[in-house]
Amino acid sequence: MASASSDVPAVELVGAHKRYGGVHALKAVDLAIRPGEVVAMLGPNGAGKTTAISLMLGLRQPTSGQVRLFGLDPTDRRARSRCGVMLQESGVPQVLRVRELLDLFRSYYPAPLPLERVIGLAGLEEKAGAQVRELSGGQRQRLYFALAVCGDPDCLFLDEPTVGMDIESRRAFLDTIARFARAGKTIVLTTHYLEEADQLAERVVVIDRGVVIADASPAAIKGQVAAKRVSFRTTTTLSADHLEGLPIGDLQIEDGRVQLLSGEPEVVLKEMFARGVDIAELEVVGADLEEAFVTLTRRAAAP
Amino acid sequence: MTTAAAATDRAATAPLVPMLVKQTWYGLLALWRIPAFTVSGLVLPVMFFAFFGLPNVGRTFQGINAGAYMLASFGAYAVGSMMVFNFGIGVAGDRAGKLDLLFRATPLPPLVYMASKLLVAALFALLSLLLLFGFGAAVGGIHMAASQWVQIIARLILGSVTFAALGFAIGYSVSSHAAPGVANLIYLPLSFASGLFVPLQSMPQFIQEIAPYLPTYHYGQLAWGAAGAAAEPLATSLAWLAGYTALFLTLAARGYYAEEQRKFG
Numbered sequence: 001m002a003s004a005s006s007d008v009p010a011v012e013l014v015g016a017h018k019r020y021g022g023v024h025a026l027k028a029v030d031l032a033i034r035p036g037e038v039v040a041m042l043g044p045n046g047a048g049k050t051t052a053i054s055l056m057l058g059l060r061q062p063t064s065g066q067v068r069l070f071g072l073d074p075t076d077r078r079a080r081s082r083c084g085v086m087l088q089e090s091g092v093p094q095v096l097r098v099r100e101l102l103d104l105f106r107s108y109y110p111a112p113l114p115l116e117r118v119i120g121l122a123g124l125e126e127k128a129g130a131q132v133r134e135l136s137g138g139q140r141q142r143l144y145f146a147l148a149v150c151g152d153p154d155c156l157f158l159d160e161p162t163v164g165m166d167i168e169s170r171r172a173f174l175d176t177i178a179r180f181a182r183a184g185k186t187i188v189l190t191t192h193y194l195e196e197a198d199q200l201a202e203r204v205v206v207i208d209r210g211v212v213i214a215d216a217s218p219a220a221i222k223g224q225v226a227a228k229r230v231s232f233r234t235t236t237t238l239s240a241d242h243l244e245g246l247p248i249g250d251l252q253i254e255d256g257r258v259q260l261l262s263g264e265p266e267v268v269l270k271e272m273f274a275r276g277v278d279i280a281e282l283e284v285v286g287a288d289l290e291e292a293f294v295t296l297t298r299r300a301a302a303p
Numbered sequence: 304m305t306t307a308a309a310a311t312d313r314a315a316t317a318p319l320v321p322m323l324v325k326q327t328w329y330g331l332l333a334l335w336r337i338p339a340f341t342v343s344g345l346v347l348p349v350m351f352f353a354f355f356g357l358p359n360v361g362r363t364f365q366g367i368n369a370g371a372y373m374l375a376s377f378g379a380y381a382v383g384s385m386m387v388f389n390f391g392i393g394v395a396g397d398r399a400g401k402l403d404l405l406f407r408a409t410p411l412p413p414l415v416y417m418a419s420k421l422l423v424a425a426l427f428a429l430l431s432l433l434l435l436f437g438f439g440a441a442v443g444g445i446h447m448a449a450s451q452w453v454q455i456i457a458r459l460i461l462g463s464v465t466f467a468a469l470g471f472a473i474g475y476s477v478s479s480h481a482a483p484g485v486a487n488l489i490y491l492p493l494s495f496a497s498g499l500f501v502p503l504q505s506m507p508q509f510i511q512e513i514a515p516y517l518p519t520y521h522y523g524q525l526a527w528g529a530a531g532a533a534a535e536p537l538a539t540s541l542a543w544l545a546g547y548t549a550l551f552l553t554l555a556a557r558g559y560y561a562e563e564q565r566k567f568g
Contacts, residue, residue: 020568057408059567078315080410087408091400093329095336100329107325108411110314131336151410 008071010035010155010186011056016065018051018210025051027210028065035154038187040197042293043207049190050089052207053159056188057085070154081110084153086144088160094133098124098143101132102150109151121176122146123169137164142173149180156180158189162196174199194293208297221296222286230268231259232282242275319415326411326419327426334389334423343388345431348381349438355500360443364502365532371447372502374439375455375526380499381435382428382459383522386466387473387490388483389424394474395482398562407567424467425460432456447530454529462525465518465544466490468551475558493519518547 011033018026026048033039041049054060055067058074069079093101102119106112113121119128122142127135135143141164148156158177162170177200181187191197197204198218206214206221214221227249233256236242243251246268250261262268265284272279334340352374360370397403406416436452439445447455469489477485494500496510497519503511514520521543524535 059404059407061568077410077412080408081316083408085408087404089401090404090408091397091402092405093333093402094400095333096329100332104325104329105409107322108317108409110317147405157408 008035009033009068010037010070011188012066012068012071013052013055013062014066014068016052016055016062016067018048018055018060019063025210026055026062029207029210029212031205031212031215033186033188035186036184037203038181038201039189039203039205040201041188041190041205041207042194042197043190044297047207048210049207050159051210053087053157053188053190057083057157081108081151082154083157084148084151084155085157086148086159086161087157088163090144092132092140092143092147095131097129097131098135098146099128101143102146105147106150109153111152112150113152115150118146118150121149123172138166138169141165142169145173145176153185155186155188158187160190160192162191162193206293206296214296221293227261227263227286228265229259229261229285230265230283231257233257233280234278236277238277242272242277246271316410319412322411323415323419323422326415327422330419330423331426334427340388344381344385344427345434348377348384348431348435351380351500352377352435352439353442356439357443360445365527365534367530367532368445370439370443370445371530372527372532374436374443374445375530375532376499376502376523378432378435378455378459379519379523379526380494381431382463383466383494383499383519384490385428385431386424386463387470387486389427390420390467390470391473391486392479392482393420394471395477395479398474399479403566421467425463428460428463429456432459451529451531455526458525458529459522462522462541462544465522465548465551468548468555469518471555472551472558475555475562490519493517496520497523499523518544521547 009032011031013029013031016026016029016031017024029048029052031052041052043049051060055062056069056074058067058069058080067074069076070082072079074080096104099115099119102115106115106118112118119125122145124139124142124146127139132140132143141161145158145161148158156177161177162173165173174196177187177189181200187200189196189200202217204214204216204218204221205212235256238253238258246262247264248260248262248268250259252259260268269279269282356370356373356377359373360368362369364372407413432455436456470486473482473486473489496506497503497514497517498506499519503514506514521535521540524533524540525537525544527533528537528540
């Protein structure tokens with residue numbers, strides 16, 4: 001039975017596996033992204049993010065399992081016509097001018113945005129007449145963004161969108177994406193910058209070694225790890241005896257300054273006092289998303 | 304699911320003809336802006352004809368004006384090289400520059416993409432022939448019936464499919480750094496040994512014996528035949544070209560599928 005189109009997920013992976021020869025890049029991934037959701041995919045390099053995006057876009061076929069884009073096969077032109085894509089890896093014709101390339105890409109979509117509006121959205125007014133090869137790295141990223149949005153897509157796929165941008169253009173760019181999100185667009189982005197995910201996404205999917213190890217809001221992921229960062233100064237030379245059996249992770253000791261992550265900082269500190277560790281300049285703060293992320297991937301790595 | 308999507312189909316996709324027109328127009332523009340291509344594709348054939356052909360205008364060769372004969376030769380050389388280089392270097396370059404990835408992720412149908420590439424090459428080939436023949440007629444004073452000019456152009460452009468296939472075979476088999484060298488290394492000796500630069504009769508004996516097995520020889524026959532100097536029936540030329548096209552397409556397909564598997568499998 002066909003259901004109302006708003007119930008159809010924008011993107012859906014069901015038991016998706018992907019193998020490249022002997023490498024199992026994606027393992028039984030189930031993921032449904034609803035229309036209007038803003039989802040950040042996080043994971044270390046080689047975790048399977050790019051493979052997942054490639055499957056969603058129909059650039060690669062799953063070894064087994066199902067992938068749907070707006071309820072259609074991802075290679076279906078009707079599905080593609082509703083998507084805008086910014087792939088970090090892809091090239092772009094070098095000798096066409098910015099305006100020409102955008103004019104060309106607009107012709108691929110049934111209801112494209114006006115050309116001048118696209119140029120304005122990407123902040124490329126001054127470079128509209130320049131050939132692509134003359135653009136700087138950051139300008140090129142903005143061109144990719146313009147190519148992604150020129151068809152007025154319902155769903156945007158952004159693969160590492162701010163790589164190569166300086167802080168200023170990155171901030172402006174993130175604002176633009178946030179505007180698209182508020183306009184009800186579905187956005188799927190991969191990023192290395194965790195604060196980007198924190199700032200933009202309402203949902204974070206953490207992929208590690210081809211498996212989804214967390215799928216929740218940024219706050220929930222931080223809470224799920226519930227890690228606090230504990231740091232203090234000590235004159236005690238810490239030995240294995242001092243630390244044995246304590247619930248800590250990511251321990252770093254440098255010049256008598258100790259930093260660690262723990263879900264139960266009270267227990268850790270109490271034990272350390274009891275074991276005769278002298279503690280000064282104590283600080284306990286909530287971990288940020290990056291630390292949560294490190295803890296999560298490390299936990300998944302543990303046997 | 305499919306029916307629901309089909310029901311909301313109202314302009315779910317963009318019309319294909321404007322897409323093809325734009326893709327072709329910008330393909331022409333992009334190619335036009337690469338001097339290496341315009342020089343070798345448009346200027347060189349005219350220059351070669353000026354060097355090799357003009358001195359022979361007025362002599363009789365194979366029963367026709369030797370100037371007209373050599374104009375046909377260089378026409379074949381020009382269109383063939385346009386195809387081999389445009390597709391050989393172009394495809395290898397697109398692969399290296401990850402342009403395939405860019406276009407794949409858009410709603411542009413692969414067939415429209417391919418059709419526009421063929422159209423761009425055919426239009427450039429036409430331009431190249433008009434320049435060359437215009438030069439031959441204006442400067443060399445070579446006269447042929449209008450129907451003959453048209454026939455040469457039509458035969459050369461339709462027959463160039465063989466060399467487009469050769470270009471694809473090169474483009475999908477070698478890297479973008481190797482492609483220009485490989486294309487030259489294959490196409491130039493083929494052209495020379497088939498009598499496209501200087502008539503076969505002035506070539507060494509062993510080359511004259513090899514020539515009838517080369518694709519460029521039979522391609523040249525298409526043009527020479529239209530000018531009134533065929534050395535074999537049209538059907539023979541077409542059969543050879545069809546055979547070579549099949550061979551080149553097989554090679555191209557092998558490279559294409561290997562690439563497909565690696566990048567998009």
